[in-house]
Amino acid sequence: MTSNGHFRNGSASNGAHPTDALYPFLSSGASDLQAVLREVSQSTVDKTEEIIALRETVLAQDGDRLVECAAAMAAAFGAGGRLLSFGNGGSSTDAQEVASLFLSPGGKSRPLPAFSLTNDIAVVTALSNDIGFDVVYARQIAAFGRKADIAVGLSTSGNSDNLLRAFDEAQRRGILTVGIAGYTGGKMAELNSIDYLFVVPSASVHRIQEAQTTIYHALWELTLAAFDAQAVADRTVASSESITMGPTKF
Amino acid sequence: MPAYGIDSSQVRRLFERREAPLRTLAGTADQVARTCHAMSLRFHRGGKLVVFGNGGPSTDAQHLAVEFVHPVIVGKRALPAISLTSDVATLTGIANDKGIDEVFAHQIDYLAEPADIALGLSSDGNCGNVLRGLREARDRGLLTIGMGARAAAPSRPSRAWTTS
Secondary structure (H helix, E strand, C coil), rough: CCCCHHHHHCCCCCHHHHCCCHHHHHHHHHHHHHHHHHHHHHHHHHHHHHHHHHHHHHHHHHHHHHHHHHHHHHHHHCCCCCCEEECCCEEEEEHHHHHHHHHHHCCCCCCCCCECCCCCCCCCCCCCCHHCHHHHHHHHHHCCCCCCCCCEECCCCCCCCHHHHHHHHHHHHHCEEEEECCCCCHHHHHHHCCCEEEEHHHHHHHHHHHHHHHHHHHHHHHHHHHHHHHHHHHHHHHHHHHHHHHHHHH | CCCCCCCCCHHHHHHHCCCCHHHHHHHHHHHHHHHHHHHHHHHHHCCEEEEEECCCCHHHHCCCCCCCHHCCCCCCCCCCCEEHHHHCHHHHHHHHCCCCHHHHHHHHHHCCCCCEEEECCCCCCCHHHHHHHHHHHHHCCCCEEEEEEECCCCCCCEEEEECC
């Protein structure tokens, strides 16, 4: 552990901003610094306990459905589908990470086609300016989406209008739809256009996003495993057929 | 359950693998708190947070920046933060002209100020451009913070290396 010596550089001023309690260090004086450090340290430990417990809840609640969803995703990739992901704010960065996990996983993992609908700032601002923010993902799905594709939308509240529109558009096109939400699922839980909806039951947006990260990392690993298992099965079938049919088949 | 080549025991193992890093993080809670304090002093001085990383961590960099600029908790004040991974024109331009190792250092050179905080993310701790960015930041007097896996911690140039 490194010691950085920054604590000698003076204490923070004692402003009376109403949000001081939310950023403890911005208002703390030297006298209570040790107390604040202890509080922040304890808060860090508490948060790790919360996310460990929350993941346990998600596993118990959705473990089997994660397997089913990953199998469906693997089948879609096997049929030539691509993964299209979307979300707003922090969830837009998760959408980008989902796409990147599949497209450029690194190491020996198999790359699969995926892209995020949040990346092209020209498209996002053009659609927002000309039509409205509600259509930024639905219109891209209308432009790109094909039947074998997979649409993955992430929201903490489950209420983002542009996600709701995107799921409806995706389902109209026969696309496999996967939703990842928080709290009690919001309006996403009321849609009938989401094939697999995973809801992280927490009241903290940050814990929700942490558990959502785990959900899509799990989906990625399981999808690759299912995809490879399917590829092995296909090869086995193909080779047994070739034996049965004889070399003249080829 | 039908045979998919995967099963729920695999899901459990996958979730279990993710517990140890959190225990490790909890074990560094004091370091996290001191890092937060050092960051708060920089924000008091008018500094901004500058975040960077490659691949998945590039999305973490963007996520971290938006948490500060637009805090999700109502009433929390906005603090200045930028991600160096968002400007594709600059990233590809610098990568093409000077090489990928310079993409963050170049932006720090022109966008960062001495009061700022540089936060570099690298899972293995070996990303050349993250290390170059942190060195550039340190040379310019920024507070430097690295985040990576525990094994990445030793002998890195940053003043705090938080594991996760």
